[in-house]
Amino acid sequence: MLDPYKIREDFPILKRKINNHPLIYFDNAATTQKPKQVIEAIKEFYENYNANVHRAIHTLSQESSELYENAHEEVAKFINADGMEEIIFVRGTTEAINLVAYAWGLHNLKSEDEVLVTLMEHHSNIVPWETLSKINGFQVKYAEVNDDGTLNYESFENAISHKTKIVCLAHVSNVTGVINDVKRVAKIAHEYGALVLVDAAQSVPHLPVDVKDLDIAFLAFSGHKMLGPTGIGALYGKREILEEMKPFHGGGSMIKEVTFNTMTRRCSISLNDLPWKFEAGTPNVCGGVGLMAAVRYLNDLDMENVREHEEILTEYTIRRMQECEKVQIYGPEDASLKCGILPFGVEGLSSHDVALFLDSYGIMIRSGFHCAQPLHEKFRLKSSARASFYIYNTREEIDRLVEALKEIER
Amino acid sequence: MSTVEDYVARIEETCGEEKNYVVIFKYDLKNQAIAKILKKAKVEKSISRIIFDLTFENVFFRLYGTGKAIFRNLKDKEELQKVLADLLL
Numbered sequence: 001m002l003d004p005y006k007i008r009e010d011f012p013i014l015k016r017k018i019n020n021h022p023l024i025y026f027d028n029a030a031t032t033q034k035p036k037q038v039i040e041a042i043k044e045f046y047e048n049y050n051a052n053v054h055r056a057i058h059t060l061s062q063e064s065s066e067l068y069e070n071a072h073e074e075v076a077k078f079i080n081a082d083g084m085e086e087i088i089f090v091r092g093t094t095e096a097i098n099l100v101a102y103a104w105g106l107h108n109l110k111s112e113d114e115v116l117v118t119l120m121e122h123h124s125n126i127v128p129w130e131t132l133s134k135i136n137g138f139q140v141k142y143a144e145v146n147d148d149g150t151l152n153y154e155s156f157e158n159a160i161s162h163k164t165k166i167v168c169l170a171h172v173s174n175v176t177g178v179i180n181d182v183k184r185v186a187k188i189a190h191e192y193g194a195l196v197l198v199d200a201a202q203s204v205p206h207l208p209v210d211v212k213d214l215d216i217a218f219l220a221f222s223g224h225k226m227l228g229p230t231g232i233g234a235l236y237g238k239r240e241i242l243e244e245m246k247p248f249h250g251g252g253s254m255i256k257e258v259t260f261n262t263m264t265r266r267c268s269i270s271l272n273d274l275p276w277k278f279e280a281g282t283p284n285v286c287g288g289v290g291l292m293a294a295v296r297y298l299n300d301l302d303m304e305n306v307r308e309h310e311e312i313l314t315e316y317t318i319r320r321m322q323e324c325e326k327v328q329i330y331g332p333e334d335a336s337l338k339c340g341i342l343p344f345g346v347e348g349l350s351s352h353d354v355a356l357f358l359d360s361y362g363i364m365i366r367s368g369f370h371c372a373q374p375l376h377e378k379f380r381l382k383s384s385a386r387a388s389f390y391i392y393n394t395r396e397e398i399d400r401l402v403e404a405l406k407e408i409e410r
Numbered sequence: 411m412s413t414v415e416d417y418v419a420r421i422e423e424t425c426g427e428e429k430n431y432v433v434i435f436k437y438d439l440k441n442q443a444i445a446k447i448l449k450k451a452k453v454e455k456s457i458s459r460i461i462f463d464l465t466f467e468n469v470f471f472r473l474y475g476t477g478k479a480i481f482r483n484l485k486d487k488e489e490l491q492k493v494l495a496d497l498l499l
Contacts (some may be wrong), residue, residue, distance in 0.1 A: 352428070353480060356474055375428075407457075410457070
């Protein structure tokens with residue numbers, strides 16, 4: 001079991017006061033705070049190891065390259081991938097999904113094909129497919145969501161067909177925290193010969209995730225939502241699929257050779273090995289090092305403990321929020337079906353009013369659509385307030401949230 | 411001569427179906443801005459003198475002691491700028 005009080009000592013920002021109140025950070029689904037181990041790793045890199053990777057034979061570049069490659073290896077182990085060849089470092093989940101859309105989808109999706117997504121997706125798992133469909137002419141289909149926010153598996157099964165070439169879904173909804181049964185979806189998708197892409201932005205930081213067990217083609221996640229720095233994330237891809245894919249961006253690092261043919265007066269290009277084929281230009285080396293430190297931190301805690309801690313907090317919050325007469329919780333109220341994300345509304349107030357009110361008590365929550373407008377439309381919500389938890393949050397903080405909500409009701 | 415920009419640090423358009431504007435006053439001038447607003451707008455309701463529901467020329471808005479205000483039902487940013495100028499200058 002986690003000790004959040006001990007963990008809090010590692011997070012300098014949590015000592016801050018906001019509006020004369022101790023900071024309570026409940027916007028973890030947007031980004032998490034950083035422990036001193038991650039901050040120190042970044043500082044240590046720039047103070048002692050900074051050099052461009054894979055470009056030079058000098059000692060500093062060798063050390064920097066080794067760190068960057070180790071970061072890939074540790075991220076691969078964290079999600080049980082088969083080595084660093086299956087891990088491409090990107091800016092975050094959004095770039096990872098765009099990489100799949102344009103490096104795989106652009107070349108493999110034809111006008112008669114279909115892409116199946118769900119209505120609970122973050123815009124980053126909708127927009128790339130809708131945009132690409134305008135180029136390639138395929139259809140994007142949407143599986144329904146039940147009234148309690150869970151995925152309607154019947155709708156999913158009705159929507160999939162042999163035309164479906166890829167199924168793209170969130171492992172965990174960034175609005176409701178609902179955990180989707182990816183294994184079940186993958187099994188059905190494979191019966192139709194479709195690949196599966198999982199948006200794991202809200203699952204990898206909060207649950208044990210095993211890509212082999214899930215049996216999926218792609219998994220995308222962001223470093224900053226799991227204690228790491230912003231601007232770094234990862235795309236997992238099954239090696240044989242990545243081998244077949246065309247590169248996403250062109251430039252340095254992603255090629256082995258660029259030779260000029262004097263007869264044709266054109267250059268011929270041979271692509272680099274995985275994962276570098278997909279990492280054009282100077283990568284975010286320091287981000288990779290920071291992400292590695294974050295992965296180590298989470299490994300030390302054990303992801304089973306992270307999951308358990310959030311489930312306890314979520315269950316406690318739901319129970320305490322039920323004391324508030326004007327507060328309505330959206331989505332399922334069974335914490336075992338969810339990660340630590342809780343959308344809610346307060347009767348007579350917009351979500352932004354709620355967020356501003358709580359801000360005056362030093363409590364940071366999110367308000368708005370959370371980049372998931374179709375799901376809000378489905379629930380007929382103009383917007384929602386969202387509290388989301390992580391390893392450093394405590395029951396006392398939730399008590400203060402509930403007390404503030406009771407204050408707002410008066 | 412002072413301007414709206416002297417008092418306002420940021421204006422955020424809210425995300426969601428309600429297109430509201432959140433105005434964040436400059437930290438060192440927030441008390442001055444709040445005092446000026448409270449002098450001109452009508453206080454409909456106040457919670458512990460921390461949050462004020464206000465109306466000014468048919469515009470409803472909520473002002474927070476933290477130096478933030480949320481304005482509703484405005485046509486556009488231009489209208490907001492006009493209201494802010496009337497309130498602050």
